[in-house]
Amino acid sequence: MGTPTADALKYPFDHLPGPGELQEIVPGIYWLRMPLPMALDHINLYLLEDSDGWWLVDTGIAIDPTEALWEQVFERHLKGKPVKAVLATHYHPDHIGMAGWLCERWRVPFYMTQAEYLSGLAFSRMQREHFSWSSAQYLQRAGFSAQHIEQAGARFAGFGDYIKPMPMAYRRLVDGASLVIGGRRWRVVVGRGHSPEHACLYCESLNILISGDQVIPRITSNVSVMGGEPEANPLKDWLASHEHLLEVLPPDALVLPAHNVPFYGLHTRLRHLVEHHEEHLLALEEACLEAAPTALELLPVLFKRALDENQLGLAVGECVAHLNYLHQRGQLERSLNAAGHYVYRSIDDTLPLRQRRHRSLADDQPPIQV
Numbered sequence: 001m002g003t004p005t006a007d008a009l010k011y012p013f014d015h016l017p018g019p020g021e022l023q024e025i026v027p028g029i030y031w032l033r034m035p036l037p038m039a040l041d042h043i044n045l046y047l048l049e050d051s052d053g054w055w056l057v058d059t060g061i062a063i064d065p066t067e068a069l070w071e072q073v074f075e076r077h078l079k080g081k082p083v084k085a086v087l088a089t090h091y092h093p094d095h096i097g098m099a100g101w102l103c104e105r106w107r108v109p110f111y112m113t114q115a116e117y118l119s120g121l122a123f124s125r126m127q128r129e130h131f132s133w134s135s136a137q138y139l140q141r142a143g144f145s146a147q148h149i150e151q152a153g154a155r156f157a158g159f160g161d162y163i164k165p166m167p168m169a170y171r172r173l174v175d176g177a178s179l180v181i182g183g184r185r186w187r188v189v190v191g192r193g194h195s196p197e198h199a200c201l202y203c204e205s206l207n208i209l210i211s212g213d214q215v216i217p218r219i220t221s222n223v224s225v226m227g228g229e230p231e232a233n234p235l236k237d238w239l240a241s242h243e244h245l246l247e248v249l250p251p252d253a254l255v256l257p258a259h260n261v262p263f264y265g266l267h268t269r270l271r272h273l274v275e276h277h278e279e280h281l282l283a284l285e286e287a288c289l290e291a292a293p294t295a296l297e298l299l300p301v302l303f304k305r306a307l308d309e310n311q312l313g314l315a316v317g318e319c320v321a322h323l324n325y326l327h328q329r330g331q332l333e334r335s336l337n338a339a340g341h342y343v344y345r346s347i348d349d350t351l352p353l354r355q356r357r358h359r360s361l362a363d364d365q366p367p368i369q370v
């Protein structure tokens with residue numbers, strides 16, 4: 001892909017699994033791809049073979065082709081064994097969309113962390129009327145006009161359309177817990193920031209990490225503030241999680257991510273992502289030195305390309321995540337202007353020093369594209 005990270009990573013698989021087909025990673029671990037109706041057009045799911053059945057890791061989004069593709073897998077690839085468990089890494093619709101259907105279809109338990117399960121329940125029931133005054137206020141403070149906020153309210157739909165009714169019971173995954181599948185121990189490693197309590201699975205004997213959206217090789221996971229929790233600081237969690245993963249996982253693990261393709265180079269990727277966000281933080285601080293911009297006005301600092309309406313929401317969420325991080329660390333001052341927008345000013349007197357470091361870094365390592 002031409003970025004420093006991509007060049008440093010190794011991709012051991014030349015072929016992608018076809019629709020409804022499984023590709024063996026190692027005996028007992030299989031890779032399945034499901035379609036997504038968006039620019040990012042696929043999600044990777046993984047099937048783990050146990051002596052008496054199959055564990056499904058993530059489930060696909062609830063759109064038409066997904067159910068038929070699952071049926072094709074059941075018909076052709078389960079070696080006469082049933083599905084015995086469904087596990088979701090986190091609550092986003094491409095991961096939990098079909099969980100309810102799968103657990104119903106096979107009458108099997110559903111595994112998830114508590115914060116992800118409860119978030120999934122809440123978001124999957126979100127309807128148009130949940131666009132409230134607080135959602136409008138969040139957008140106003142980010143810098144949007146009254147007209148734009150009205151249009152956003154009219155378009156608001158929530159996740160519900162892409163998620164089958166969630167399983168009404170679950171088994172809780174916690175950080176450090178183990179699952180034994182096919183005679184191998186998988187350790188739950190929790191990451192935060194992209195979602196509240198994202199479960200990764202690490203198998204030491206195989207040195208394989210199923211990373212979900214916590215580590216992806218070629219795209220940066222969205223780290224966003226949303227209207228439901230406007231003072232959240234997910235970037236702090238995200239960066240702390242990267243430090244944690246660097247400590248508890250080895251550099252040479254084979255990483256099975258939920259998007260793009262399996263890769264080697266876990267520590268390289270984690271370090272590059274930390275640098276990517278640090279570059280963004282510094283660039284925002286610089287942009288708030290002279291002027292006092294809003295989050296909306298700061299988008300070109302983070303995103304070089306033009307954004308469509310859908311991307312705009314994610315981009316503003318990501319920008320506010322960086323601004324909340326800096327504000328809560330005491331590096332940006334935040335005040336409300338007459339239009340009800342938050343405006344930001346840099347107040348950190350170490351910035352000129354760090355700017356010089358940033359400039360020299362930026363010269364040899366341009367930030368990767370989102």
Ligand SMILES: [Zn+2]
Pocket residue numbers: 090092194195213
């Ligand atoms: Zn996600």
